Amino acid sequence: MHTKALYAGSFDPMTLGHLDIIKRASRIFDELVIGVTVNLEKKTMFTFEERVDMIREVTKDMPNVTVDKCEGLLADFVLRNGFDVVVRGLRNTADFDDEYSMDQLHKHLYEGKAETVYIIADARYSFISSTMAKQVISLGGDGSMLVPDHVLKTMRSKLNLK
Ligand code: ADP
Numbered sequence: 365m366h367t368k369a370l371y372a373g374s375f376d377p378m379t380l381g382h383l384d385i386i387k388r389a390s391r392i393f394d395e396l397v398i399g400v401t402v403n404l405e406k407k408t409m410f411t412f413e414e415r416v417d418m419i420r421e422v423t424k425d426m427p428n429v430t431v432d433k434c435e436g437l438l439a440d441f442v443l444r445n446g447f448d449v450v451v452r453g454l455r456n457t458a459d460f461d462d463e464y465s466m467d468q469l470h471k472h473l474y475e476g477k478a479e480t481v482y483i484i485a486d487a488r489y490s491f492i493s494s495t496m497a498k499q500v501i502s503l504g505g506d507g508s509m510l511v512p513d514h515v516l517k518t519m520r521s522k523l524n525l526k
Contacts, residue, residue, distance in 0.1 A: 369392075370451065371386060376409055379489070380511060381489035398423070400432070450479075453484075
């Protein structure tokens with residue numbers, strides 16, 4: 365069986381935690397699509413195109429990883445594109461609690477056609493969030509342990525930092 369997995373999020377911006385989940389999921393599933401969400405109500409630091417470009421650059425050497433736009437209800441996107449698996453990263457019990465209730469909803473909405481697979485964050489990255497990375501880097505802190513090098517360079521140039 366050929367397994368097609370989706371890893372969705374806003375990736376504003378992609379962090380080392382996201383990258384670790386992408387690497388690990390790409391080893392398990394035949395195809396991994398990173399679904400970058402468009403949420404008009406959520407104000408992002410990076411435009412949709414910038415978020416996609418950063419992910420494409422960082423994952424360019426991963427042959428079974430592609431990037432796509434994820435709009436509207438996640439379950440509709442999953443069914444429309446024939447995904448077998450939806451990958452989620454779990455950092456802590458707060459993530460677990462959120463995911464636990466979402467899972468009940470998705471079990472219903474996926475109509476038995478897709479399954480959610482949870483990957484526990486590596487201890488080196490479990491404290492990282494995109495929000496934390498934005499705060500640290502915009503205040504001039506060392507962000508090299510939070511985001512991939514390419515993302516760090518892009519953020520610094522957007523913020524006019526050295
Ligand atoms: P959203 O905007 O939907 O919260 P994110 O881009 O923050 O999306 O996260 C997308 C997915 O990545 C979620 O499953 C989230 O739990 C997971 N994730 C976020 N940060 C990390 C991390 N540091 N380690 C592992 N997984 C993470």
